[in-house]
Amino acid sequence: MSYVDEIYERVVAQNPGEPEFHQAVKEVLDSLRLVIDANEDKYRKAGILERFTEPERIVSFRVPWVDDNGKVQVNKGYRVQFNSAIGPYKGGLRFHPSVNQGILKFLGFEQTFKDSLTTLPIGGAKGGSDFDPNGKSDREVMRFCQAFMTELYRHIGPDVDVPAGDLGVGGREIGYLFGQYRKLRGAYENGVLTGKARSFGGSLIRPEATGFGAVYYLESVMKHEHDTLEGKTVAVAGFGNVAWGVVQKLSELGAKPVTLSGPDGYIYDPDGITTKEKFDFMLEMRASGRNKVQDYADKFGCKFVAGDKPWGEKVDIIMPCATQNDVDLTQAKRIVANNIKYYIEVANMPTTNEALRFLMDQKNMVVAPSKAVNAGGVLVSALEMSQNSERISWTAKEVDDKLHQIMTEIHDGSAECAEKYGLGYNLVAGANMVGFQKVADAMMAQGIAW
Ligand code: GLU
Numbered sequence: 001m002s003y004v005d006e007i008y009e010r011v012v013a014q015n016p017g018e019p020e021f022h023q024a025v026k027e028v029l030d031s032l033r034l035v036i037d038a039n040e041d042k043y044r045k046a047g048i049l050e051r052f053t054e055p056e057r058i059v060s061f062r063v064p065w066v067d068d069n070g071k072v073q074v075n076k077g078y079r080v081q082f083n084s085a086i087g088p089y090k091g092g093l094r095f096h097p098s099v100n101q102g103i104l105k106f107l108g109f110e111q112t113f114k115d116s117l118t119t120l121p122i123g124g125a126k127g128g129s130d131f132d133p134n135g136k137s138d139r140e141v142m143r144f145c146q147a148f149m150t151e152l153y154r155h156i157g158p159d160v161d162v163p164a165g166d167l168g169v170g171g172r173e174i175g176y177l178f179g180q181y182r183k184l185r186g187a188y189e190n191g192v193l194t195g196k197a198r199s200f201g202g203s204l205i206r207p208e209a210t211g212f213g214a215v216y217y218l219e220s221v222m223k224h225e226h227d228t229l230e231g232k233t234v235a236v237a238g239f240g241n242v243a244w245g246v247v248q249k250l251s252e253l254g255a256k257p258v259t260l261s262g263p264d265g266y267i268y269d270p271d272g273i274t275t276k277e278k279f280d281f282m283l284e285m286r287a288s289g290r291n292k293v294q295d296y297a298d299k300f301g302c303k304f305v306a307g308d309k310p311w312g313e314k315v316d317i318i319m320p321c322a323t324q325n326d327v328d329l330t331q332a333k334r335i336v337a338n339n340i341k342y343y344i345e346v347a348n349m350p351t352t353n354e355a356l357r358f359l360m361d362q363k364n365m366v367v368a369p370s371k372a373v374n375a376g377g378v379l380v381s382a383l384e385m386s387q388n389s390e391r392i393s394w395t396a397k398e399v400d401d402k403l404h405q406i407m408t409e410i411h412d413g414s415a416e417c418a419e420k421y422g423l424g425y426n427l428v429a430g431a432n433m434v435g436f437q438k439v440a441d442a443m444m445a446q447g448i449a450w
Contacts, residue, residue: 003040004032004049007025007049007053008025008026008029010050010053015102017102018102018105019102020103020106020325021105021106021109023349023352023353025053025109027432028113028432029049031431031432032432032433032436034433046443047448048444052112052439055080055108056081056082056450058080058081058105059081059151059152059155060101061077061152062074063077063131063148063151064147065140065144065146068137068140075129076099076100078101078104079126079127079152079155079161080101080125080127081125082108082111082123082126084450085442086116086123086439087120087121087122087123088162089122089124089161090111090115090123090124090125090385091107091108091124091164091166092107092111092126092127092128092163092165092166092169092377093126093128093129093163094128094166094167094168095129095144095168095169096128096132096167097132099128103324104128106324106349107348108126110348110371113439114371114435116435116436116438117372117375117414118378118379118382118406120379120382121382122162122382122385125161125163127152131168133289134290134291135289138172141172141173142176145173146179149176149180149181149184150180150184152177153180156192157189158189158192158388158389162192163193163194164193164194171197171202171207174195174196175196178190178193181193191385191388191389194382194385195207201384201388202384203383203387203399204393204394205380206380206384208244209245209376209377209380209403210245210346210374210376211241211247211248211321211346212245212249212400212403213374213377213379213403214242214246214344214346214376215229215250215253216249216403216404216408217368217372217373217376217408218344218368218373220407220411221342221368221411224425228254230253230254231254231256232315233255233257233316233317234255234258234259234317234319235257235258236250236260237261237309237310237320237326238261238320238321238346239260239262239293240322242321242347242374243321243322244279244286246321247278247279247282256272257272257273257274259313261322262292262293264291264292265294265305265306266293266304266308266309267293267297267305268310268313269300270302278296309326311327316340316341316342317342318340318343318344320346321350322347324348324350325352326351327350327351327355328354328355329358332359336358341364341365343359343367343368346370348371348374350370356428360426360428366425367427368411368428369427369428369431371432372431376406379403379406379407383403413430414427414430414431415430417433418433421433
């Protein structure tokens with residue numbers, strides 16, 4: 001049996017009940033076959049894939065906090081420190097009822113590749129809790145964040161592990177988390193978290209970075225295809241921070257985002273989500289904690305479709321910015337039926353493996369993988385770390401230029417690598433190979449320390 005297949009079986013056997021983790025590992029291993037086959041003896045002997053698919057450390061802890069009625073609530077807390085071969089662990093914290101160890105392993109594994117792709121020195125991690133911030137008061141969120149940090153602070157630090165936001169963790173939560181870290185630690189180490197507010201070391205452009213970066217990556221795809229964003233319609237899923245950055249940059253570059261989605265359904269706005277009023281309203285919808293995209297349709301008088309996803313709409317470009325497994329085979333078939341050429345993943349693993357394979361098999365379709373497309377967020381987080389350690393602050397233009405430049409490099413590097421291995425314009429395989437190579441080289445060079 002090939003080394004790659006052996007490892008997949010091993011991962012399934014050793015991580016029962018964690019289908020998302022199996023799915024992420026399979027997608028990556030399939031892309032790595034050529035690279036692994038070319039170095040099979042070397043990698044086998046060093047156990048590189050066994051180590052690559054096993055987190056360096058998982059911290060799992062109890063988070064007790066007091067709700068507004070004085071009752072004690074208990075949630076689960078985790079940090080999965082996946083790989084630190086190329087830098088301190090880096091990756092977001094997710095507060096969402098769906099969070100469990102398997103989901104965080106999948107996200108930490110993906111993060112290792114993504115962080116490697118940024119070309120900056122950061123390792124991969126992910127953490128979070130099954131705490132649901134929706135419907136909680138501000139004080140409850142603060143008390144939860146403090147309780148969460150009371151354990152987490154022992155495991156993180158500016159040169160150890162640097163968490164940030166993800167689903168359910170935005171600027172407000174990062175503020176509360178940092179306040180508690182600073183108190184417990186007794187030192188001003190603001191490089192311990194990224195996505196901070198400006199007043200205590202946050203970077204300009206960090207809130208927009210994931211969305212802007214995704215559109216910069218898309219720009220490179222269009223350039224490769226001798227096409228342009230001007231006048232293109234785009235179906236966007238989600239309505240959170242990432243979708244907010246995406247629609248703004250799309251509009252600025254002359255494209256027209258027409259959909260957003262939420263747990264309740266999706267909206268279709270034929271005029272485009274292209275005005276400041278609409279961008280600002282997205283922030284309001286998110287801050288309201290109602291988690292309903294229908295509010296947009298009510299406000300701007302456009303179509304709302306309950307209980308469905310926007311993938312049946314005829315557009316030029318698809319950008320899923322919500323969460324994992326938003327596009328399964330049935331949804332993928334709707335996309336193909338509409339003859340859409342550009343499928344740009346933005347959320348982490350928004351496509352099931354089956355759907356991804358189906359889309360990649362379409363002759364005229366370009367598929368771009370989330371771990372490259374959404375790397376702009378963590379990339380600017382790494383720039384925030386640099387600014388914090390130098391105790392300086394860069395201008396928005398400096399950060400944005402760097403983001404733009406590196407996103408272009410990520411696209412071009414993946415495209416080149418896939419070409420080199422004879423795979424054509426395969427951005428999925430290219431990203432996995434480039435991301436893997438750097439981490440594997442560092443692991444090989446450092447011996448069997450980990
Ligand atoms: N949660 C984001 C991601 O998936 C950002 C992580 C970070 O900035 O550390 O990449």
